[in-house]
Amino acid sequence: xxxxxxQLGDRSGPRYLALADAIEQxxxxxxxxxxxxxxxxxxxxxxxxxxxxxxxxxxxxxAARGLVSGEVGRGTFxxxxxxxxxxxxxxxxxxxxxxxxVNAPPDPSDHAILREGLAELAARPAALQHLMSYTPKRGLAxxxxxxxxxxxxxxxxxxxDDVILTGGAHxxxxxxxxxLAAPGDGVLIEALTYAGLCHIGERSGLRLRGxxxxxxxxxxxxxxxxxxxxxxxxxxxxxxxHNPTTAxxxxxxxxxxxALARKHDLIVIEDDVYGRLxxxxxxxxxxxxxxxxxxxxxxxxxxxxxxxxxxLLGPQRYLEPIAEAQHDLFLTCPPLMAxxxxxxxxxxxxxxxxxRQLVEAxxxxxLAREVLGNRSYRAQPTAYHLWLPLxxxxxxxxxxxxxxxxxxxxxxxxxxxxxxxxxxHAVRVSLSAASSRERLRSALATLAGLLDxxxxxxxxxx
Numbered sequence: 257x258x259x260x261x262x263q264l265g266d267r268s269g270p271r272y273l274a275l276a277d278a279i280e281q282x283x284x285x286x287x288x289x290x291x292x293x294x295x296x297x298x299x300x301x302x303x304x305x306x307x308x309x310x311x312x313x314x315x316x317x318x319a320a321r322g323l324v325s326g327e328v329g330r331g332t333f334x335x336x337x338x339x340x341x342x343x344x345x346x347x348x349x350x351x352x353x354x355x356x357x358v359n360a361p362p363d364p365s366d367h368a369i370l371r372e373g374l375a376e377l378a379a380r381p382a383a384l385q386h387l388m389s390y391t392p393k394r395g396l397a398x399x400x401x402x403x404x405x406x407x408x409x410x411x412x413x414x415x416x417d418d419v420i421l422t423g424g425a426h427x428x429x430x431x432x433x434x435x436l437a438a439p440g441d442g443v444l445i446e447a448l449t450y451a452g453l454c455h456i457g458e459r460s461g462l463r464l465r466g467x468x469x470x471x472x473x474x475x476x477x478x479x480x481x482x483x484x485x486x487x488x489x490x491x492x493x494x495x496x497x498h499n500p501t502t503a504x505x506x507x508x509x510x511x512x513x514x515a516l517a518r519k520h521d522l523i524v525i526e527d528d529v530y531g532r533l534x535x536x537x538x539x540x541x542x543x544x545x546x547x548x549x550x551x552x553x554x555x556x557x558x559x560x561x562x563x564x565x566x567x568l569l570g571p572q573r574y575l576e577p578i579a580e581a582q583h584d585l586f587l588t589c590p591p592l593m594a595x596x597x598x599x600x601x602x603x604x605x606x607x608x609x610x611x612r613q614l615v616e617a618x619x620x621x622x623l624a625r626e627v628l629g630n631r632s633y634r635a636q637p638t639a640y641h642l643w644l645p646l647x648x649x650x651x652x653x654x655x656x657x658x659x660x661x662x663x664x665x666x667x668x669x670x671x672x673x674x675x676x677x678x679x680x681h682a683v684r685v686s687l688s689a690a691s692s693r694e695r696l697r698s699a700l701a702t703l704a705g706l707l708d709x710x711x712x713x714x715x716x717x718x
Contacts, residue, residue, distance in 0.1 A: 260288065260295065261303065271306050273584055275314035276321075283323050283334055290336040294324065312439035312461045319459045320430065320585050326458065354699040355665040355689055359499060359640045360561040362688035363616040369605060373596055387595055391588045393579040395421030399594035402601050403567040410531055412543050412551060414569050420579055421589035422566035425529045425554035427582070429492070430456050432525050432550050435581035436574060437462055437490055444482055444491045446474055448672045448680075450499045450527065453492060466674030471634070473503045476512040483520040491522045496537055497530035500672045500684035501643045502636045507538040514544040523574065524549045529557040532610060533617065533638045547571055550578070555597050557640075559609045565593045614638050620687040620696060627700040631707055633685075640688035646681045647707060654711050656683060662706070664699045 262278035264271070282288040294300070297311040304311075315332055318324050326332045377384060386396065394400065399421055404414040422428040429452070437443060439461030445453060447466030457464040465488065468478040473495050482488070493513070495505040505513070517524050526541045526549055542551035550570040555563045566589070568578065582588075600606040617638045624635065624642060635642040644666075646655050652668045659666055666683040673679035685703065690696035 260292075264304070272310045272313040272317065275304070275306070275310065276317040279314065279318045280321065280323055283318075288334045290334055292334045293330075294332040294334070296331065309439055316434070316439065316460045317584060352663050353660070353665060354663060354695050356686045356696075356699055357665050357667050358689045359557075359686050360688055361557060361559070361613040361617075362620055362640060363612050369609070373599055373605065376599060377595060383595065387591045391591050393583045393588065394419065394575070395589050395594060396591060399589075399591065399598055402594070402598040403565075404569070406555070406601060406606070407551065407553060407567060407569055410528075410540060410543075412540055412569065413546065418569055418572065418575065420568040420570075420575060420582060421594055422568060422582060423586060423589055423593070424556050424564045424566045425527065425552050426452050426456075426566070427586055428552045428554075428566040428568040429453060429525065429527060430460075431578050431582035431585060432552070432568065433457070433462060433490070433492075434460055434585065435578035436523060436525075436550075441490070442486060442488045444479070444488045444522070445674060446492075446494065446498065447674055447678070448498075448501055448669070449492070449674060450494060451667075451671045453527075454672075454674065464674050466678075469498070469501070469503055471501075471503050472509045473498055473505045474513060476509070476516060479513065479516050480520075483516070483522070488520075489523055490525060491517060492525045492527065493541065494527040494530075495541060496528060497533055497636050497639045499530070500641065500667070500669070502634050502639050502641065504534065504636060505538050510538045510541055510544055514541055517541075517545055517548055522548065526551045528553045530639070532558045533614060533640075534636065535638070542569065550574060555606070558613060559597075559600070559606050563593060563597060565589065565597050617688065620690075620693065623693055623697060624685075624687055624700055627697060628704055631704060641684055641686045644683050644685055644703070644707075646683065648681075650681065650707075650711050652679070652681045652683065655681075655706065658711065659683075659703060659706060662702050664702045666703070 262275060262282065264274050264278055297308050301308045301311045319326060323335060324332050325335055397416055400419040401416040403419045403421060404416045407414040422431060433456055442463045442465050444465050444467055446469050465482060467482050468475050474493060495510060497504055524541050524545065528540055528551060531540065531553060540551060542549040550568060552568050554567060555565040597606065617640055621635055621637055621639065633642050633644045646652065652670060656666060656668045666685050669682040670676045670679035687696060690699060
């Protein structure tokens with residue numbers, strides 16, 4: 257490429273943010289065209305007189321803004337600005353394809369509830385006045401108080417002052433990792449994990465280190481060994497209805513993990529988006545080790561997927577860097593979402609919608625148990641998904657491809673593996689994704705039939 261030098265000029269603020277803004281300006285103006293390869297981190301750092309970490313953080317930030325993408329072994333390239341045409345991910349497909357690939361609440365309810373809520377807000381001019389302006393980095397105080405009430409229902413001591421609001425749990429995870437870790441830092445996570453977390457790690461330049469897990473989640477011995485082999489500062493966990501395996505920690509396991517976090521001085525980021533689904537559950541890690549736990553949940557997974565409201569609770573000493581990262585990446589949480597959630601929390605709508613999700617989730621798990629019978633799989637009574645290990649000689653890629661040929665899309669286990677070479681031969685089946693129970697029954701029957709037959713032999717090439 258031709259020599260490109262970003263013009264930092266007298267931009268105020270941190271150097272990485274000034275560099276990210278300069279890159280964005282040049283992409284928008286066309287000075288950096290689509291497909292242009294950005295300079296290697298070290299080369300640009302030398303030319304600008306900054307650290308390599310500054311450049312890495314700036315590149316991660318513009319990647320999060322969707323302006324560039326990294327390709328392993330090749331570099332960082334400018335993306336086209338044209339909006340991509342995409343299907344609604346919640347739509348389970350046309351008549352010939354049922355997509356069981358999105359873990360959204362199974363019953364998004366009718367539009368009347370949203371219409372009524374917005375009409376009630378519109379009737380309160382005083383309440384709407386502050387929704388048209390930028391909000392504080394952590395969110396408005398009354399909105400944070402509502403989030404603290406929602407979190408406190410799970411047995412966690414929560415104060416409004418200890419809450420940051422975000423546009424969903426994914427955004428909260430991104431802000432927490434960017435705020436508490438630097439490019440190149442090692443982060444301990446489950447060996448199988450939420451696929452979005454792997455993407456965040458790649459975009460942020462973090463070294464994700466997988467820790468073995470069983471039916472109760474991360475194994476204490478494996479976590480202890482990982483900390484001894486190489487020091488780490490952060491541990492990310494999804495202890496209740498783990499995505500993708502549905503593993504759920506017992507109280508004893510939670511206490512063991514909390515004790516190890518103290519022993520190795522780990523900051524725990526607890527992703528508890530499914531924490532309201534079980535009828536009974538162990539205490540969250542945040543209730544056992546509150547002094548070192550960043551607790552994350554959302555309204556999106558329990559109330560309605562379009563209600564993009566994430567809630568992050570943590571010790572004060574960690575909140576400011578997270579809030580700064582949240583501001584750098586996303587500015588603020590949309591206050592209209594938070595205002596609607598506050599209304600629904602106070603008038604009981606949020607609890608009623610959450611209960612509807614539980615009823616539908618249980619019905620779909622019952623349906624799966626009926627159709628799959630005694631075939632081996634892992635699930636929880638109110639989970640939105642199940643984990644399906646494949647019997648030999650099935651291999652993941654062939655099973656996924658064959659299922660799609662027969663009209664059913666599922667997620668391969670490799671999509672959730674930190675080390676894809678060690679990915680188990682299994683698939684995640686999102687029961688909540690089907691638009692109706694009838695379509696879910698049809699899709700599960702197709703998968704059950706596949707499990708009972710051997711894979712087609714590949715034709716030899718002569």
